[in-house]
Amino acid sequence: MIGSADFLALQKLLQDRCGMQLTSDKLYLVASRLGPVALKLGLKSVIDLMTELRVRPRENLVTAVIEAMVTHESLFFRDLKPFEQMSRIVLPDMMRSRASAKKLRIWSAACSSGQEPYSIAMQIREDFSHHPGWRWEIVGTDISDPILARAGSGAFSTFETGRGLSPERLARHFLPIPGHGHRVTDAVRSMVSFQRHNLLEPAAHLGQFDIVFCRNVLIYFDAPTKARALDLIARQMAPDGVLFLGSADSIIGVTTRFAPHPQERGMFRLAPAAPMARTA
Numbered sequence: 001m002i003g004s005a006d007f008l009a010l011q012k013l014l015q016d017r018c019g020m021q022l023t024s025d026k027l028y029l030v031a032s033r034l035g036p037v038a039l040k041l042g043l044k045s046v047i048d049l050m051t052e053l054r055v056r057p058r059e060n061l062v063t064a065v066i067e068a069m070v071t072h073e074s075l076f077f078r079d080l081k082p083f084e085q086m087s088r089i090v091l092p093d094m095m096r097s098r099a100s101a102k103k104l105r106i107w108s109a110a111c112s113s114g115q116e117p118y119s120i121a122m123q124i125r126e127d128f129s130h131h132p133g134w135r136w137e138i139v140g141t142d143i144s145d146p147i148l149a150r151a152g153s154g155a156f157s158t159f160e161t162g163r164g165l166s167p168e169r170l171a172r173h174f175l176p177i178p179g180h181g182h183r184v185t186d187a188v189r190s191m192v193s194f195q196r197h198n199l200l201e202p203a204a205h206l207g208q209f210d211i212v213f214c215r216n217v218l219i220y221f222d223a224p225t226k227a228r229a230l231d232l233i234a235r236q237m238a239p240d241g242v243l244f245l246g247s248a249d250s251i252i253g254v255t256t257r258f259a260p261h262p263q264e265r266g267m268f269r270l271a272p273a274a275p276m277a278r279t280a
């Protein structure tokens, strides 16, 4: 049984390094997720791993622990609606206002194994490939290197392609890998790039984005951490940019940086800047 000092140290590490809130009702997760890490690192138990983490927090140990504790759950076209809203409402407007530059940049922040950025690419190919000359840059970022390596391969198991993809989409955007699932076509793959990025750190190196998807990651953060991540995202958005949050991501009372779309759930725009206070 892991002691309270070790649990507190783990809570602090996860909060500081990736924003994750580990509440005491999640104690069961510690044993089930860190057991295999301890084994892999040649340690006798999770208790030994905790001690090592407190006494000698080597970077490879810390990274392995964070990797084991975060949740990478994702699926293609998750919730459907944001992809439909992007295509029906956001992109037609943005393509008019960017008709001379013919370039759009979309950020899938916390993209996990890539289902989200590839879904964005597929949606665009289906709805806008009759608009020649446009450059689409979809950037997927995540804190986890192993999950980004998987995303970058573009390969998915039969279980994964069975979640969220119609047979038509599978046939149109994927090629079978003999004996092991499917890989996205080069046409889809070439629209997406991947980079490691922690949402708690400035993102200026990623450049400016017209659309940001940041879904199903803020739920793991406390309110001040959500506010910080959202502020950093806001700084990377075009003035008329649109942010899509997940259906469980509430930002009410968390930030004034974004305003919800009056009719479209889950869609947000940058809020107008608050007027400067007058000094006498």
Ligand SMILES: C[S@@+](CC[C@H](N)C(=O)[O-])C[C@H]1O[C@@H](n2cnc3c(N)ncnc32)[C@H](O)[C@@H]1O
Residues within 6 Å of the ligand: 017, 018, 019, 020, 070, 071, 072, 073, 074, 075, 078, 109, 110, 111, 112, 113, 116, 141, 142, 143, 144, 147, 197, 198, 199, 200, 214, 215, 216, 217, 246
């Ligand atoms: C549940 S998945 C969500 C994937 C996708 N956005 C979706 O909605 O299907 C959450 C992802 O957030 C990543 N993550 C957790 N903390 C992060 C942080 N501080 N910065 C960047 N990514 C983070 C995890 O590695 C994980 O892949």
